[in-house]
Amino acid sequence: MSGPKLWGGVFDKSPDALAWAFGQSIKSDLTLLWEEFDVSLAHAEMLARTGIVSELEGKELVDGLLAVRFDVSSGNVSIPPDSEDLHGAIESLLEAKIGETAKRLHAGRSRNDQIVTVARLWLKRRCADLEEVITRVQQELLRLAEDHRGTLMPGYTHQQPAQPITLGLHLLAYFWMLDRDRIRFGHVAQMADECPLGSAALAGTSLPIDRTLTSKLLGFSSPTPNSLDGVSDRDFVGDALHACATLMQHLSRMAQEIVLFSTAEFGFVKLDQAYSTGSSVMPQKRNPDFAELIRGRTGRALGHWVGFMSMMKSLPLGYNRDQQEDKPPMFDSVSLCRDSLELVGGMLGTASFDTCRMASQAGAGYSTATGVAEALVAQGVPFRTAHELLGELVKTGIASGLSLHDMAESASPELKEALLAATPESSVALRTSEGGPSPGALDHQIRLARDRLRTARPATS
Ligand code: ARG
Numbered sequence: 001m002s003g004p005k006l007w008g009g010v011f012d013k014s015p016d017a018l019a020w021a022f023g024q025s026i027k028s029d030l031t032l033l034w035e036e037f038d039v040s041l042a043h044a045e046m047l048a049r050t051g052i053v054s055e056l057e058g059k060e061l062v063d064g065l066l067a068v069r070f071d072v073s074s075g076n077v078s079i080p081p082d083s084e085d086l087h088g089a090i091e092s093l094l095e096a097k098i099g100e101t102a103k104r105l106h107a108g109r110s111r112n113d114q115i116v117t118v119a120r121l122w123l124k125r126r127c128a129d130l131e132e133v134i135t136r137v138q139q140e141l142l143r144l145a146e147d148h149r150g151t152l153m154p155g156y157t158h159q160q161p162a163q164p165i166t167l168g169l170h171l172l173a174y175f176w177m178l179d180r181d182r183i184r185f186g187h188v189a190q191m192a193d194e195c196p197l198g199s200a201a202l203a204g205t206s207l208p209i210d211r212t213l214t215s216k217l218l219g220f221s222s223p224t225p226n227s228l229d230g231v232s233d234r235d236f237v238g239d240a241l242h243a244c245a246t247l248m249q250h251l252s253r254m255a256q257e258i259v260l261f262s263t264a265e266f267g268f269v270k271l272d273q274a275y276s277t278g279s280s281v282m283p284q285k286r287n288p289d290f291a292e293l294i295r296g297r298t299g300r301a302l303g304h305w306v307g308f309m310s311m312m313k314s315l316p317l318g319y320n321r322d323q324q325e326d327k328p329p330m331f332d333s334v335s336l337c338r339d340s341l342e343l344v345g346g347m348l349g350t351a352s353f354d355t356c357r358m359a360s361q362a363g364a365g366y367s368t369a370t371g372v373a374e375a376l377v378a379q380g381v382p383f384r385t386a387h388e389l390l391g392e393l394v395k396t397g398i399a400s401g402l403s404l405h406d407m408a409e410s411a412s413p414e415l416k417e418a419l420l421a422a423t424p425e426s427s428v429a430l431r432t433s434e435g436g437p438s439p440g441a442l443d444h445q446i447r448l449a450r451d452r453l454r455t456a457r458p459a460t461s
Pocket of ligand 1: 025085111112115321323324325
């Protein structure tokens with residue numbers, strides 16, 4: 001009914017079967033398998049160096065843990081699925097391997113400081129990995145932006161044609177969103193970069209442990225300063241879930257644009273077959289399912305963050321079993337981010353953009369009107385007056401089916417020149433302000449983006 005227990009002594013009865021199963025975390029704990037070994041190895045080494053166990057016992061513990069790790073990684077031994085959690089499972093495998101000495105490992109620590117140390121170590125490593133994958137997607141966006149620095153397309157506000165822009169500008173918007181995500185994961189890694197091991201159950205230990213040593217062995221910057229905070233704090237999980245939700249929200253917006261721009265009505269982009277699916281009914285269909293799933297699963301990432309914050313908000317200090325619920329959402333959000341990034345990178349790298357179609361729509365909906373108004377401002381006309389004038393012209397154009405260009409001949413001499421120049425090309429070329437779409441401004445932005453990638457490094461690894 002129930003597997004190996006770490007707390008049998010005071011009990012003379014086994015737990016109820018459903019209660020045992022309800023409390024088990026072994027399945028999700030497996031995600032932390034390698035970090036669990038790392039933490040126990042560091043602890044064993046510290047026990048020997050501080051003389052809490054003898055040198056020989058320390059060697060037995062370390063060699064035993066390494067042997068169990070080898071057995072597990074090579075598939076010779078599997079983690080007993082009826083264990084309560086991973087800590088108990090590894091201790092029982094160690095005991096099976098080296099016998100009585102295994103019982104010396106749990107001195108000066110508790111599962112409470114163990115689990116949070118393991119989780120912090122895991123998260124630091126995953127953050128470094130995510131930073132790297134984000135960088136790869138940024139590189140893809142930058143490459144495409146360079147290719148499409150002059151590709152005209154409509155820019156939208158309220159999803160209505162607003163002003164002509166370039167595909168380069170559009171893609172780089174996502175570059176900077178992802179750049180902030182990359183930096184955010186660097187911060188998350190920093191928040192996780194203190195070692196709670198040695199906080200023990202909540203109040204430290206009377207044994208002469210060396211927390212600086214275990215912290216160093218595990219690659220943390222320092223031990224956590226307060227034993228009670230050390231076992232209670234899960235802020236780093238909240239930070240991770242927030243960073244994941246924000247990243248997913250960015251990817252979801254991109255996914256939505258992929259869905260929209262690949263419709264027959266827009267026809268701006270076509271996804272490669274590797275990233276499309278067909279319909280079981282309609283043979284002509286090519287559906288952007290994976291972009292839709294990224295968009296759909298973003299709700300899950302946001303839910304994980306909100307759920308976690310709700311779980312934590314009323315917990316008193318000290319370890320509470322509720323805190324076991326922090327890990328499944330963290331694992332899910334992190335793997336969702338990773339998969340979504342890989343998919344987005346693949347989609348972007350293989351998509352084909354219909355640049356003619358985009359350019360043909362770039363001036364639709366009188367989107368060059370602001371450019372004409374600004375040309376009048378350059379001639380000394382107040383902007384409000386120019387806006388009014390252009391509004392009237394657009395009204396006439398809509399009523400008579402004429403473009404701004406068509407109406408140039410009958411316009412006043414000052415207006416005529418501006419109307420004749422009101423093409424999407426010139427509209428873009430004239431928007432030279434920093435951060436804008438003109439070729440010069442975009443080249444400057446591309447240089448900034450390249451510099452950013454050159455200096456991008458995982459904050460902690
Ligand atoms: N499975 C537990 C968790 O994930 C490990 C710590 C259990 N501690 C305890 N005192 N029951 O939080």
